[in-house]
Amino acid sequence: MANATTRVQLTPAELLRYREQGYLVPAFRLAADRVAALQAALVQVIEANPGVRQESLRCAHIVENNPDGIRGHPAFLDLALDRQILDLVESAIGPDIIFWGCQIFCKPGEIGLAVPWHQDGQYWPIRPLATCTVWIALDRVGPDNGCMRVIPGSHTCQTVFRHHENRDANLALIQELDEDQFDADTAVDIVLEPGELSLHDIYMVHGSAPNTSGRRRAGVALRYMPSTSLFDRGLKGRPDDTRSANFGDRPIWLARGVDRHGGNVFSVEHGQ
Numbered sequence: 001m002a003n004a005t006t007r008v009q010l011t012p013a014e015l016l017r018y019r020e021q022g023y024l025v026p027a028f029r030l031a032a033d034r035v036a037a038l039q040a041a042l043v044q045v046i047e048a049n050p051g052v053r054q055e056s057l058r059c060a061h062i063v064e065n066n067p068d069g070i071r072g073h074p075a076f077l078d079l080a081l082d083r084q085i086l087d088l089v090e091s092a093i094g095p096d097i098i099f100w101g102c103q104i105f106c107k108p109g110e111i112g113l114a115v116p117w118h119q120d121g122q123y124w125p126i127r128p129l130a131t132c133t134v135w136i137a138l139d140r141v142g143p144d145n146g147c148m149r150v151i152p153g154s155h156t157c158q159t160v161f162r163h164h165e166n167r168d169a170n171l172a173l174i175q176e177l178d179e180d181q182f183d184a185d186t187a188v189d190i191v192l193e194p195g196e197l198s199l200h201d202i203y204m205v206h207g208s209a210p211n212t213s214g215r216r217r218a219g220v221a222l223r224y225m226p227s228t229s230l231f232d233r234g235l236k237g238r239p240d241d242t243r244s245a246n247f248g249d250r251p252i253w254l255a256r257g258v259d260r261h262g263g264n265v266f267s268v269e270h271g272q
């Protein structure tokens with residue numbers, strides 16, 4: 001395994017798989033002590049936010065002045081700006097990288113909510129649509145505890161398919177893809193050990209089942225866009241549902257390179 005200073009890159013075969021399938025589980029994984037520290041940070045975030053559904057720990061990297069109203073932990077900002085994670089992202093989207101989102105999807109045992117089938121691009125204020133999500137497992141995740149499921153190749157036409165609103169309280173997200181827009185029979189489970197991670201493209205169709213098992217299923221999703229796109233705060237107002245994000249007031253970070261678009265605003269309070 002690479003140590004914490006080695007430069008990591010997707011291999012050409014991994015990159016090809018990411019491009020063709022829209023997702024990838026690379027060989028890279030976080031060291032066990034890092035995972036243990038993140039698991040401890042997650043416990044602190046859960047304790048600090050007793051009224052918040054654990055599947056919706058949005059902006060978990062921001063401690064003070066969190067636009068989504070939760071109290072986060074700096075360990076998740078360190079993770080998001082980690083050199084090796086950024087190396088992986090650079091392989092996928094190039095050297096100019098904006099880190100713009102971090103959400104912990106923690107499904108408690110037995111009562112963990114489902115995430116409906118969706119494409120992220122359907123509700124994200126990024127133009128043109130572009131983002132690579134790095135989803136890092138903090139627990140062992142598999143079909144029994146509601147791991148993420150993807151539809152391989154569903155990103156290829158670079159189209160946002162038809163969605164509808166679903167306010168069912170058993171769902172962690174209110175946007176749901178219409179059933180006739182994809183074939184759920186082709187879904188693949190993303191099975192990961194703690195510290196392993198997957199990457200997925202903004203057009204990728206994905207979701208996850210409820211966690212009815214006796215064990216927790218936690219992962220942290222880090223969102224990175226190439227700086228050729230604009231994080232357009234004007235596109236979304238303050239949400240009326242706790243399962244939606246407040247994109248308008250969200251701080252974003254130029255994690256690597258320069259702002260190629262030129263219009264991205266980094267002056268929103270970073271809150272650390």
Ligand SMILES: O=C(O)CCC(=O)C(=O)O
Nearest residue numbers: 105115120148207208221
């Ligand atoms: O954690 C999950 O089950 C869903 C994650 C997800 O929808 C995302 O990272 O975009």
